[in-house]
Amino acid sequence: MDDAVTNSPVPSVRSCRTGAWLVGARGSVATTAVLGAAAVRAGLAGPVGLVSELPSLAPAALPSLEDVVLGGHDVVVTGYRKRAEVLAAQGVVPRDLVVALGAELDAADADVVVPAAEPDQRRRVAALAAAMRDFHGRHDLDRLVVVDVSSTQPPLDTDDAELVTDLASPEAVRAAWDAGRSPLPASAEAVWAAYEAGAAVVAFTPSPGVGVPAVAELGRRAGVPWAGADGKTGETLLKSVLAPMFVQRALHVDSWSSFNILGGGDGQALADPVAARSKTATKAAALEAIVGRPVPGPLHIDYVADLGDWKTAMNHVGFTGFLGTRMQLQFTWQGCDSALAAPLVLDLVRLLAACADAGRSGAVPELGFFFKDPVGSHEHALAEQWHALLGLVDELAGRRP
């Protein structure tokens, strides 16, 4: 026996067949994730954009992308090849890749379900859970992670007393069902189904879901881990590094004006002011948390069709320095939303599968690095979130129990 080897234990990659069930499986983010995973597997794409491939995360021995199987459900039926061609035309993904991986894209269609219309919420949820279990069994998976990348839903109406009562516990939800009500918000149906199916959950949208009391309680009983909410890919990402800079330099942020324009399906959904409310809430959270008080300034998200998936954020920061001198910072971020979000979806599937494997259950605050509104944590500064993520890596590497 060669002891020298065991002295420097290089954690081998977990051989864990991991399923990723995408809620909104036909959307831009989902399609880019499906195409991207196929590209990486085929050796046609490198690790750029994948946090999980950074050397710092190697010790976590995450499940390999080779072992991730993607499926899910959506309300639309358009196949992946067509969706990917549209994304290629907009410059989101390279056309060559779509051509080269046409067969893989067509094959992936087999794992996308369009749920049958079903007016009863309990039955809708049960059908979803059954579909997830079926996917799990069919692909002989070790783990299943459900990721919500569907259209953003409005926040809960907390003024609706009956609703609040109905969502207080799993029992209350079931009692409401018995009484013929449908208390779960649309976005929570898939989460409920996931927990019923024993799956971990990533809330990549700001929609209410993992945070609903009854849902969280169901998750805790299921003993699975979850993470969220709302992928941090643009303006808020920048705020999470710029705002700490102002704070650490004792500069007073007088106002922070945030203007976002985007097209695409996400842009269209957010053009609905009710749905947008979830997003503006998660977007505002970071700044206030870091600066330690509300910061004046408008926050707009506007639908501008010709931009497609290219989210452009123009921000203006007014700040005061020593002796009251007033100064400005402006930035313009021109990011391709799906190209930024899709690799994070794959990262989160791998990380949450490893968390489940390691016996973690409940909210995983160490994954706040990926989110605008981290569940289980009040930390919004990216650098601190990065350290928390490295702490999780240590834990997964068995270095810290």
Add this chain to the structure above:
Amino acid sequence: MDDAVTNSPVPSVRSCRTGAWLVGARGSVATTAVLGAAAVRAGLAGPVGLVSELPSLAPAALPSLEDVVLGGHDVVVTGYRKRAEVLAAQGVVPRDLVVALGAELDAADADVVVPAAEPDQRRRVAALAAAMRDFHGRHDLDRLVVVDVSSTQPPLDTDDAELVTDLASPEAVRAAWDAGRSPLPASAEAVWAAYEAGAAVVAFTPSPGVGVPAVAELGRRAGVPWAGADGKTGETLLKSVLAPMFVQRALHVDSWSSFNILGGGDGQALADPVAARSKTATKAAALEAIVGRPVPGPLHIDYVADLGDWKTAMNHVGFTGFLGTRMQLQFTWQGCDSALAAPLVLDLVRLLAACADAGRSGAVPELGFFFKDPVGSHEHALAEQWHALLGLVDELAGRRP
């Protein structure tokens, strides 16, 4: 004995009369520091911009600003009131303050020396050291910190073999003096004098000084601490938070184009391409260190008279994400250089005085937070530098020996 008190040791502020000897005492940064310190003492200005006043730094029990006495030397004679009026006209400092503190500004003139012309370097240095000692004695100081805020000097000519030999050790410098040469670069004369006078040193400019081998050795023998180099107040400050973001998100930075325009004395000095070389070198360092390789893209500093002290940095970052998608970030920073730099000068005087008090000698890498090109450290990411600074605070608080 009251145990309760020792149980929660609240470090009281050090009662340490601290002198700050400003090299370039009549410059914009120096004048703003003198005015600002007077304003804080008079209760006319708050802690905005002063890192040393942040709650996180309270445990270090830094010497109070009340106990800091400012003096120094310059080659020009214009009094502080006049200099401050010019700064007020440019919007750098509030006119009201200049009016209210006119008497204090006039009084501060008494501590500024204009060195007599003296062709012999050894004698020039000795005269400077004598002036520093005199200042120390006159004000009955416990500590003296010399801060270089004079015009930026060009880097050392490392191709000049004789010069390199002359600067190899204190003995070599003295031998060169014996031989009638003047090996020390202008910016190192004040540092040499400081060490002779037992003072700590802050290199707020990119000029060669604390890093020259002979000078560093002299400092070590003097047992004093020093910190530097080149205050980080604008474009580089932003790079030190934005570049880590790209790295941690596995995004590939393709190019980073840096355009700086400024007027004022500093702008005029940097319009000289030879002097500018020191600055572009320190400015380039951060990005390369954080990204781990040289990043393509121009870096210009141009003199634009009408901007005065208002440094405007326009940056364009081209980066690649998942599947090769290309994206952009632009920012424009409109900062008032002296308003940003002056409080850091006061911070560094207080911190370095406390370091000296605590027995630290040699380069203090934990002060890298303040600098473009941190001596004794390769860490350029602001968040990591902040943690190092907090570590120093712990040490000064006696929590870590």
Add this chain to the structure above:
Amino acid sequence: MDDAVTNSPVPSVRSCRTGAWLVGARGSVATTAVLGAAAVRAGLAGPVGLVSELPSLAPAALPSLEDVVLGGHDVVVTGYRKRAEVLAAQGVVPRDLVVALGAELDAADADVVVPAAEPDQRRRVAALAAAMRDFHGRHDLDRLVVVDVSSTQPPLDTDDAELVTDLASPEAVRAAWDAGRSPLPASAEAVWAAYEAGAAVVAFTPSPGVGVPAVAELGRRAGVPWAGADGKTGETLLKSVLAPMFVQRALHVDSWSSFNILGGGDGQALADPVAARSKTATKAAALEAIVGRPVPGPLHIDYVADLGDWKTAMNHVGFTGFLGTRMQLQFTWQGCDSALAAPLVLDLVRLLAACADAGRSGAVPELGFFFKDPVGSHEHALAEQWHALLGLVDELAGRRP
């Protein structure tokens, strides 16, 4: 022989004592105009910002600024010195000027009226007209120009059938008064009074006034000229040169997103969504008129208190070129609204006085150069408006009858 002199008739400046009656006389624009006129008269300010001082306008022989007397009314009483000091503190006007012209500012207070509360609209209007006539007589004026620089009012409610009928003619207005109604919108009261007093009118705000049918008819009967509406000083000014560029280069403007932030009194008034409607309407007009179709893209005006009078406009233009290639233009305008508007107010007073002098009555479309929503014209391109203005200069110079 000195015939040569008469051969090139250099038009001497009209010796025409001109009154400027400012509605909103205590506002930022008005105060800057009062201070600025005094500064120019005292030789303390130059012609920068004054279109009427450009060599190209010299042939019009406009009344000299020496001969312009400023007065007006407002609902607030704060004196000019105090208002000017506030503007100086915000950097809108130089403090030195306020100090140097303190006496002139105090003197100007004598010509500002605060109308007594009066519930009856007919009597309110009559009192205003009397005040204007009194000002005219007291200063022995040759001409009076009334300029609306008061807070922006909401647009007319054109769904209110009774209101529309009441505003159809001067007779209808009077009949409505007889019936106890107050049909004139607030902003039209001063215009009505002006016409009653035989004064010309400049509508520098987007409020309904000169365009109301009854009011316009009254003006025609009075035989006076008027110009408007809504001073073009920032974002729209830029659009009026950039949009023609896209059109003339056959580039297709896909979207134009317009984000405006400002503080000050104007910002506060526009924070009211109803009042803002007048402004967003005039702002949108230019782009649509120049491009020849509505251009998609949001247009926001947000109140950001710390900006004070500094209107910052961030615009993003998406456009398509040859073969469908998509491109972008962004701009950020950081303008001081009152410093931009006040000289235009003085320009318009001089130009409209000359028009009156030259017998012009009704809308003067050649003054569209100054306005977001030019009355009597559909031309929004600045260059074309400039040519129209030069045409008016020719006319005033007697070159074109």
Add this chain to the structure above:
Amino acid sequence: MDDAVTNSPVPSVRSCRTGAWLVGARGSVATTAVLGAAAVRAGLAGPVGLVSELPSLAPAALPSLEDVVLGGHDVVVTGYRKRAEVLAAQGVVPRDLVVALGAELDAADADVVVPAAEPDQRRRVAALAAAMRDFHGRHDLDRLVVVDVSSTQPPLDTDDAELVTDLASPEAVRAAWDAGRSPLPASAEAVWAAYEAGAAVVAFTPSPGVGVPAVAELGRRAGVPWAGADGKTGETLLKSVLAPMFVQRALHVDSWSSFNILGGGDGQALADPVAARSKTATKAAALEAIVGRPVPGPLHIDYVADLGDWKTAMNHVGFTGFLGTRMQLQFTWQGCDSALAAPLVLDLVRLLAACADAGRSGAVPELGFFFKDPVGSHEHALAEQWHALLGLVDELAGRRP
């Protein structure tokens, strides 16, 4: 009665087979022009970007794009299909178009010549003229227009007295040839050849050519028209609308800082500081001409490989308004250089062919609209240039003799 019809004579399009000889025929601009012309002919592209297709230019009855034949010479041999694929990969042209028009691109290769190496300048020029005549004959053309879209060459060395003498007249050039010298700068060789071949010339680059005295004289003797210099497609285009705005509003431009980054072949050529001198000269001309004095501020052009053909211009303008208030305008232009330039090349071929047809010879100042440094004109304001162009249209329409 149908007289009404003849009363409004609709000018039919000239049936004029026009040849376009592209110097630098394999470059990005040339390739985009060749692909674009084919696309328009095939009905696969619309008129966006083509000034010559604007309704305002219809009266000129320009030769149809159907009747334009493209050819030329270059020093490289890569075929059009390959060049176009590279441009498609960079997003300059749509891939679909390259695929659909592959046959047309291959066919176009037949008309591109690579001149044989030939040390003697007279013979080099003669060979070029012969190639042009051959192209003219082979395609049975009515007109030939030679367009320089080759790599930018350095400006003439006006300190070289012998060179200046050699270039004073056609005779001097020939005498220099007799004496074994090669006085013509590289970029003038093709122009000389063009005039020898009776062709009109468009100088789309800033290289010395049409402006060289001997060359201009040769052109006059040949009786052909020419236009130039240096296509105006980005930063200078913006300056030519923004600078007049400042002037007409009496705002004082204090500084204008111009930062340009681009990749591609043009970027690589301009990375050579000697070649760049031609470009920075033409770029500076517009601002100074419009403002009426030199405007302070740096002008940089930097090669940033990853940008490819995407020229990004970041400009900062400092300006002063009424009472000395300082303000700022910034803009960022993200244009695709070849997509902007190629249609202008086609426009100029059509316009210059019509000019030749109409008997114009010598510089055509009315085409200054298209150029950074208009030959024969000092007018740089775009709106004035547009009016001059419309005047030319009137002339070509026979409305003005």
